[in-house]
Amino acid sequence: MRASTLLLLTWLLGAPVFAVGAPQDFSGVWSIVRSPSRLTTIAGAAPPLNAAGRAIYAQRRAAAARGDRSFDETSKCLPPGLPRLMLVNQPFEILQRDKAVYFIHQLNRLPRRAYFGEQLPDDPDPLYLGFSIARWEGATLIIESAGFRAGTLLDDSGLPHSDVLHLTERYQLDAAGRALHARFTIADAKMFTHPWDFQADYVRRPGYEIPEQVCSDKQTAATGIPY
Amino acid sequence: MYLTHNERWAWMGAIALTTVLSIPDGVAAAPAPRTLLDSGDATLALTPPLRGATAAPPGSAPPNPDPHDLEGVWYLQGYEYLLGPEPGVPPPLKPEYMKILERRIRAKNRGTPEADAPTQCLPHGMPRLMESPYPIEIVQTPDRLTFLHEVAHNVRRIWLNRAHPAVLRPTFLGDSVGHWEGETLVVDTIGLNDRTFIDDEGSSHSTQLRTVERYRKIDGGAQLELSMTVEDPVTLEHPYSYRRVYHWRPDIRPQEYICEENNRNAPVDGVTVAK
Known part of the structure; x- marks a missing residue:
């Protein structure tokens, strides 16, 4: 009785249900509410770059100011890496299964898998999207990832990460199941x-079918489908 | 015309198959390559098939015998570069398209293959995408089957509870709808663009291409049988079908495959560069 009252209260307040309840079904198509071009901490501060991180970031900002964005490999249709892939202004689909949760992005059809009941490898091969494991804490889906290639960007502005990036994502559905709240933790001792x-919010896109988007296809530009 | 060679093809196919089965995984067979239409013309030599995947190793998770649950990782047994009604036999192309296929095979054998979609990191198209020497992960949800192909992270969505849209913008992989007929999943695909080939050798198709795939678990779920029917009133004399088998491979996990990274086969002036 008290639990249902609490649920009702959180629903009325529109607040996420923190770490209570059972695993939820996140399946469906989602869009980010606001795609950030430059990440800040939850408090709104600049990310705590260390000296090495500041040097790389300053180089990229200077290049961007000259109109040189060659540091951004997405211009060559390479994957944006993580967490940036979760921050682009394009829908993605979640397929939630017992063994894994799949994120299938509209952006160049990139797939991501996070496996339940597994550990992160000790010596992972560096990948654009790393290796991801998933677990539930109450109603919160937690995804941890490691094994990233250095060279992808944390955000559009060129915020750097290294090969030791450890990303933690915590996803919660709002009580009505229409919004997804995510909290990302960046741990990277070589750069920060x-x-x-930081946080990001997503809204459900009922009925939206993700179209075929092919970054390498220059003809796609003429069809109006972004790439 | 080539139909008169069918018996001989079957005989040669049996020899080739025996050769293929006696060599290690992934090694090309056939010391004396077959030629298109059994012409004996070396400039029309066909690329020999690959053996492809074998059954899951001992100790792997047992197959799921549920005939209506296709979820899991599947891996093609055998791999043909020419996707006709039987190994080594081309699709029933109309004469003008047979000439184009000959042109492409000759270009390949000169070492200057014509650029095709995959070498430009474009999706493989149909039915070619199903003929991949890489694993395919099927994710099955109530309204959909999603095929996650390791090769170039191609994604196919097969909708179980809707019809084809009335208006389709042609795409590389088209629009796929499926339904169950008993224990067989029937997948109908239309809305394909004409920028891909039917097969690796370069058989042409048009935007009128339609594929009908019939999937059925066999051997208690250890294998997935595909009967592929290819229709194209523009380039083909008549529809044709072929059969394939995929192995249940729970021991395999699809890997990250980024075609766009340092693509060594990127075409230059319409010719695929092989490095």
């Missing part, structure tokens, strides 16, 4: 003085 968090 300490781990830091």
Whole structure:
């Protein structure tokens, strides 16, 4: 009785249900509410880059100011890496299964898998999208990832990460199941003085079918489908 | 015309198959390659098939015998570069398209293959995508089957509870709808663009291409049988079908495959570069 009252209260307040309840079904198509071009911490501060991180970031900002974005490999149709893939202004689909949760992105059809009941490998092969494991804490889906290639960007502005990036994502559905709240933790001792968090929100896109999007296809530009 | 060679093809196919089965995985067979239409013309030599995947190793998770649950990782047994009604036999192309196929095979044998979609990191198209020497992961949800192909991270969505849209913008992989007929999943695909080939050797299709795939679990779910029917009133004399088998491979996990990274086969002036 008290639990249902609490649920009703959180629903009325529109707040996410924190770490209570059972696993939820996140399946469906989602779009980010606001795609950030430059990440900040939850408090709105600049990310805590260390000296090495500041040097790389300053180089990229200077290049961008000259109109040189060659540091951004997405211009060559390469994957944006993580967490940036979760921040682009394009829908993605979640397929939630017992063994894994799949994220299938509209952006160049990129797939992501996070496996339940597994550990992160000790010595992972560096990949654009890393290796991801998933677990539930109450109603919160937690995804941890490691094994990233250095060279992808954390955000459009060129915020750097290294090969030791450890990403933690915490996803919660709102009580009505229409919004997805995510909290990301960036831990990367080679680029930042300490781990830091940011948030992103997503809305459900009922009935939206993700179209075939092929980055390498220059003809796609003429069809109006972004790439 | 080539139909008169069918018996001989079957005989040669049996020899080739025996050769293929006696060599290690992934090694090309056939010391004396077959030629298109059994012409004996070396400039029309066909690329020999690959053996492809074998059954899951001992100790792997047992197959799921549920005939209506296709979820899991599947891996093609055998791999043909020419996707006709039987190994080594071309699709029943109309004469003008047979000439184009000959042109492409000759270009390949000169070492200057014509650029095709996959070498440009474009999706393989149909039915070619199903003829891949890479694993295919099927994710099955109530309204859909999603095929996650390792090769170039191609994604196919097969909708179980809707018809084809009335208006389709042609795409590389088209629009796929499916339904169950008993224990067989029937997948109908239309809305394909004409920028891909039917097969690796370069058989042409048009936007009128339609494929009908019939999937059925056999051997208690250890194998998935595909009967593929290809129709194209523009390039083909008549529809044709072929059969394939995929192995249940729970031991395999699809890997990240990024075609766009340092693509060594990117075409230059319409010719695929092989490095």
